Amino acid sequence: MEGGLGKDSSMERFYDCTNCMKAFKVSSVTEPSAEIPETKVSVTCPVCNTPNTVTLPQGAKLIVTPPN
């Protein structure tokens, strides 16, 4: 019996902060099998707290991971 989760539409992208140049990871989780337009959103750098504009699926749940 298969689980109910299946493949989700999560993805990971790396962005370089415009201020501190550190690469942080943004994971976005969207509804499975949904056509979601991408939009520009502001993500706060986890290192220096500078807002960065990134393009991600609209309404996606964002998880920002600081660099190691």
Ligand SMILES: [Zn+2]
């Ligand atoms: Zn930064």
